[in-house]
Amino acid sequence: MIVCIAEKPSVAADIARIIGATARRDGYYEGNGYQVTWTFGHLCELKMPEDYTPMWKSWSLSALPMIPPRFGIRLKEDEGVKKQFAVIERLFHEADGIVNCGDAGQEGELIQRWVMQKAQATCPVQRLWISSMTDEAIREGFAKLKDQSEYQSLYLAGLSRAVGDWLLGINATRLYTIKYGQNRQVLSIGRVQTPTLALIVNRQKEIDNFKPEPYWVLATVYRDTTFTATKGKFTSKEEGEQAFASIAGQPFTVTDVQKKNGKETPPSLYDLTSLQVDCNRKFGFSAETTLNIIQQLYEMKLTTYPRVDTTFLSDDVYPKCPQTMNGLFQVKFAGVAPYADLVRPLGGKALKKSKKVFDSSKVTDHHAIIPTGQIPGPLTDLQRKVYDLVARRFIAVFYPDCQYAQTTVLGSVQCVSTEPQQTEQAIEFKVTGRTILDPGWRAVYAKDVQADDDEDAKKKEEEEERTLPPFVKGESGPQTPTLTEKWTTPPPYYNEASLLRAMETAGKFVDDEELRAALKENGIGRPSTRAAIIETLFKRHYIRKERKRLVATPTGIELIDLIHEELLKSAELTGIWEKKLRDIEAKKYDPALFVNELKQQITEIVHQVIADQSNRYVTVTEDKPVKAAKSPKKAKKTTEAPSAAIVEGQPCPLCGKGHIIKGRTAYGCSEWKSGCTWRQPFA
Numbered sequence: 001m002i003v004c005i006a007e008k009p010s011v012a013a014d015i016a017r018i019i020g021a022t023a024r025r026d027g028y029y030e031g032n033g034y035q036v037t038w039t040f041g042h043l044c045e046l047k048m049p050e051d052y053t054p055m056w057k058s059w060s061l062s063a064l065p066m067i068p069p070r071f072g073i074r075l076k077e078d079e080g081v082k083k084q085f086a087v088i089e090r091l092f093h094e095a096d097g098i099v100n101c102g103d104a105g106q107e108g109e110l111i112q113r114w115v116m117q118k119a120q121a122t123c124p125v126q127r128l129w130i131s132s133m134t135d136e137a138i139r140e141g142f143a144k145l146k147d148q149s150e151y152q153s154l155y156l157a158g159l160s161r162a163v164g165d166w167l168l169g170i171n172a173t174r175l176y177t178i179k180y181g182q183n184r185q186v187l188s189i190g191r192v193q194t195p196t197l198a199l200i201v202n203r204q205k206e207i208d209n210f211k212p213e214p215y216w217v218l219a220t221v222y223r224d225t226t227f228t229a230t231k232g233k234f235t236s237k238e239e240g241e242q243a244f245a246s247i248a249g250q251p252f253t254v255t256d257v258q259k260k261n262g263k264e265t266p267p268s269l270y271d272l273t274s275l276q277v278d279c280n281r282k283f284g285f286s287a288e289t290t291l292n293i294i295q296q297l298y299e300m301k302l303t304t305y306p307r308v309d310t311t312f313l314s315d316d317v318y319p320k321c322p323q324t325m326n327g328l329f330q331v332k333f334a335g336v337a338p339y340a341d342l343v344r345p346l347g348g349k350a351l352k353k354s355k356k357v358f359d360s361s362k363v364t365d366h367h368a369i370i371p372t373g374q375i376p377g378p379l380t381d382l383q384r385k386v387y388d389l390v391a392r393r394f395i396a397v398f399y400p401d402c403q404y405a406q407t408t409v410l411g412s413v414q415c416v417s418t419e420p421q422q423t424e425q426a427i428e429f430k431v432t433g434r435t436i437l438d439p440g441w442r443a444v445y446a447k448d449v450q451a452d453d454d455e456d457a458k459k460k461e462e463e464e465e466r467t468l469p470p471f472v473k474g475e476s477g478p479q480t481p482t483l484t485e486k487w488t489t490p491p492p493y494y495n496e497a498s499l500l501r502a503m504e505t506a507g508k509f510v511d512d513e514e515l516r517a518a519l520k521e522n523g524i525g526r527p528s529t530r531a532a533i534i535e536t537l538f539k540r541h542y543i544r545k546e547r548k549r550l551v552a553t554p555t556g557i558e559l560i561d562l563i564h565e566e567l568l569k570s571a572e573l574t575g576i577w578e579k580k581l582r583d584i585e586a587k588k589y590d591p592a593l594f595v596n597e598l599k600q601q602i603t604e605i606v607h608q609v610i611a612d613q614s615n616r617y618v619t620v621t622e623d624k625p626v627k628a629a630k631s632p633k634k635a636k637k638t639t640e641a642p643s644a645a646i647v648e649g650q651p652c653p654l655c656g657k658g659h660i661i662k663g664r665t666a667y668g669c670s671e672w673k674s675g676c677t678w679r680q681p682f683a
Contacts, residue, residue, distance in 0.1 A: 003095040004036045004128070005088065005112055007102045009659075010299055011133065012038035015101055018138045027087030035091050039102075040659035040670065043081050043088075044073045044114035046166050061178050065171050065606045067599050071163055073114050078670055080661050085115070092121040100148060101128045104365060105307050106585065107528060109151055110158035127151050129365075132304040132372045154365075157585035160594050164577065165191050167595075171602050172568060175609050180562050180617045187559055187618060188540050189568060191577065192503075192525040192533050194560075197542050198569040199502050200494055201552045201560040210490035216240035217486055220413065220429055222252040222479040223469060227411055227429035237485070244483045246415035247427055252479035254471050255428070256410040263401040265356060266441040268311035269368035270393055272527035273504050275306075275386070280497040283385055284548065287496050287531035292655065293386045294369065301374045303390055305366045307528035312362040313370070320373075321351050321398075327373025328391055333384060342395050342444050351398045364586075370394045392444050399441035408432045409471045413479060433468035493549040496534060503530050506575030521582055522575035558618050565605050654678035 004019070006012035012029065016022065020032030028037035049056035052068045075085055092098065098121060102108035116125065125148040130141040172189035181187045218232030218240060234240035268274070275294060279285040285293075294306040329343040371391050379387060412426040436442070494502065502508075504523040525533055534550075537543045542556030552560075563569050577598075583589035652658040655678065658671030669676040 001095055002034050002097045002099060003091045004034060004099040004101050005115065006036065006038045007041065007108055007111060008299070009038045009040075011101070012036050014133060014135075014301075015128075015138060018135055019142060027084055028091060035095070036101075037088050037091055038084070039088070039111060039115055040081065040084065041657055042111055042114075043076060043085055044111075044118050045076055046162055047072045047074045049170060059174050059178055061175070061610055064175055064610075065599075065603050066174075067167065067602070071166070073118055075118065078661075080659065080670060085118070088115060089119040092116065092119045092123070095121070095123050097123050098125045099128055099142075099145060100125055103307070104129045104131065104305060105528065106154055106158040106161070106526070107307075109154045110162065113155050113159075130305075131366050133299060133301045134372050134374055135301075137372075153585050153587045156591045157581050160584055160591040161581055163595055164581075164598050167598050167602050168568075171606060175606055176559075176562070179609055179612070182617055185555075185618055187562075188536075188542075189559075189563075190533075190536070192529070192574060193536055193540075194563070194569050195524055195571040195574040196499070196503060196533055197537055197552070197556055198560050198563075199499065199507055199571055200537075200543055200550055201557050203491060203494055204552050204557070207490040207493065212487040212489065214485055214487055217484045218243050218427070218481065219484065220247070220252060220479045220481045222411065222477065223471075225409075225431055225468060226482075227252075227409070227431045227479075230428045230430050232427065232429075240483050243415075243427060244481050247413040247479075247481050250413050250416060250479075251476045252411050252413050252429070253476040254409060254411045254473055256408075257471050257473050258408040258410075259405060261403065261405050261437070263403050264440075264442075265354075265401050266396045266399060267393065269313065269357065269370060269397060270390060271309050271311050271368060272306055273309065273500050273530070274311065275369060275389065276531065277497040277500055278389055279386060280495065280500075280548075282389075285382070285386075286534070287500055288535050289382070290386065291528070291531045293382050294390075297383060297387055297390075300376070301372055302376050302387060304368075304370050304372060306369055307526075308366045308369060309527045310363055310366070311368045312359045313357055313367045314360040314363040315358050316360075317367060317370075318351075318353055318358055324371055324373035324394070325351070325398075327375060328371060328395065330375055331391070333376075333379070338388070339391060339395060342392075346395075346398055352400075354397065357397045396441040396444040399444060400438070402436065402440040402442045403438040405435045405437055406432065407435070407468050409468060413481075431468065433466045435467050493551065495548040495550060499534065499550060500530055502571075503533075507571035522572075522579050524571050524574045524578055526578075555618065562616055562618060565608065567601060567605065652676060652678050 004012075004015055004021075006015055016029035016031075016034070016036040019034050019036070021029040021034040021036045022032075023030045025035075028035050030036075047068075049063075049066050051072070051074060052066075056063055056066050075081060098116065100109075100112045100116075102112035126145040127148050127150065128138075128141045128145060129151075130137045168191045169189065172194075173187065176187040176189055177185070213235075214237075216234045216237055216239075218229040218234070220227050220229075229243075232243070234243065270278075272291065272294070276285075276287045276290045279290040279293075280287065291306070294303060297303040298306050325343050325346060328339045329337070329347075331337060331339055369390055371387070371394055376387065409431050411429045413429070415425045415427060492498070503525055506522050506524055537556070538545075541553055542559065543550050543552050545551070560569060567573055577594075580589050580594050584591045584594060652660060652669040652671065655669060655671055655676040658669040658676055660667050661670045663679075666679045666681040668679040
């Protein structure tokens with residue numbers, strides 16, 4: 001008998017149906033020589049300090065650093081987990097072989113490997129590796145099963161990450177709580193969490209300490225067009241007024257008209273971070289909400305594997321793209337086919353194959369997020385919005401470039417000198433405009449894609465597409481100068497979109513898409529974990545949300561001020577750790593070396609802090625917990641689901657991380673201790 005183990009009951013049901021295991025048993029499916037069982041995400045976790053020695057149960061400086069000679073795992077303290085594990089353990093011991101059907105990523109590999117280790121499975125193990133949950137993808141995956149040993153480096157990277165988080169999180173949290181929290185407040189410190197908080201705190205201090213300064217901008221209006229002086233920014237009002245007076249009443253002369261054609265290539269396909277960024281900017285979704293929705297769409301077979309950090313497709317995906325496009329052509333929502341008119345121009349000819357889209361060298365485990373081509377059934381409003389972004393982006397990359405004509409008009413006004421000994425000079429002015437000649441891929445997007453409050457994006461778009469009246473070199477006429485007082489502005493507060501970008505590039509701010517992609521290797525956190533890190537900062541009451549702004553609480557600010565050890569709060573240093581973890585996955589770095597380096601660094605930090613004779617300590621305690629914003633619509637829909645549809649062990653319909661458990665009066669989520677609020681009273 002071959003035992004297949006999936007990460008969720010719903011995934012197990014799909015796999016069982018495809019391979020013919022149609023008989024439902026308690027905790028698994030059976031049939032056709034297969035048994036298909038499941039986990040609920042993490043059934044196992046690294047042991048806690050007290051599991052190694054009773055001396056580590058109490059929080060004491062003398063027990064630090066806590067470094068186990070060998071790390072072990074344990075089952076989570078949950079009755080539903082223990083019951084399901086007993087089923088898995090029995091099936092493994094009777095199995096002739098195992099197929100690991102966990103999510104095809106680092107975390108999915110770790111989850112299932114730990115379960116196999118805890119169950120002491122000894123039979124051969126193969127790996128199912130798929131990028132979508134369509135029937136075709138599952139069948140192809142089972143036809144191409146690989147030996148689990150081929151994914152050993154993936155497991156070692158996940159294990160190193162977990163051990164590293166344990167070593168730093170457990171030791172640093174106890175160290176700072178005892179030393180500076182006065183045992184009155186837990187000071188939570190994490191390998192990624194603390195540098196992320198430091199980004200927010202440092203930006204907030206920059207804003208608080210910013211002193212605005214005035215400046216004056218000289219411009220002029222000629223033929224109802226505003227020209228700005230090329231050197232017309234003055235730091236003193238007197239200089240500005242002098243320049244203004246020197247050109248008042250003088251004619252404006254067009255000195256040059258430059259026209260050139262340009263093109264704008266389609267935007268890249270989505271990775272998880274760029275999708276979370278767009279959903280936050282356009283719809284105000286939190287990073288966690290977007291991750292939950294795209295995970296739902298993946299499990300509904302509508303989109304491919306979501307936890308990815310590449311925007312490319314491998315070359316073998318290209319032959320399948322026409323079929324995917326045909327599926328999008330047939331999609332209908334409320335009787336309307338939103339993509340038919342967009343797909344139609346691409347029909348009847350080969351789809352464009354661009355190196356910016358198809359590049360196998362840029363794809364490791366999974367490709368960019370794209371639609372599968374399956375026809376969606378009914379979707380919630382939130383699901384449809386995310387699906388629409390993914391679908392339009394996929395269509396857009398096969399459209400031609402946007403063609404535009406850019407016009408730059410230069411002009412000058414002769415100055416009238418107030419000093420006889422001075423020679424006359426001219427002040428130069430400039431204006432640019434862009435005319436769209438052929439919208440190309442821009443035709444895929446509606447004009448109202450920006451969120452209502454994204455004023456900066458709207459203003460930029462208006463400036464880019466400003467059409468200028470025809471000007472001729474040498475023409476001249478009256479002009480009306482203006483002198484406008486402006487003030488320097490501080491950097492903006494982080495929102496979730498800009499924070500995700502900062503995490504992706506370890507705090508370095510770049511707009512260039514290619515440069516940003518190059519910095520990803522040294523980003524902090526992984527695409528799949530960044531949303532959880534932000535949510536953790538909310539739950540720890542270190543940050544709160546003011547409209548879209550992420551604002552550090554007094555406790556969060558004081559915690560970062562308290563930490564003098566750069567290793568704990570530097571995004572750049574944490575990015576170096578992340579690079580090593582990626583190198584472990586790529587078999588370029590020794591996992592034992594990574595863990596040993598971390599042990600040494602933790603030991604040094606412990607000794608430094610214990611020896612600190614200053615009177616540093618945290619004084620602020622947040623009285624009221626601050627919760628991250630959740631979608632009211634989503635919460636309402638899930639909590640009002642009919643009881644008849646609820647099945648124990650199924651994924652939580654709100655957070656997707658926990659599973660449904662039965663309480664005294666209602667069903668609830670197993671992750672309620674972590675903050676999930678989903679519950680459904682018995683019918």
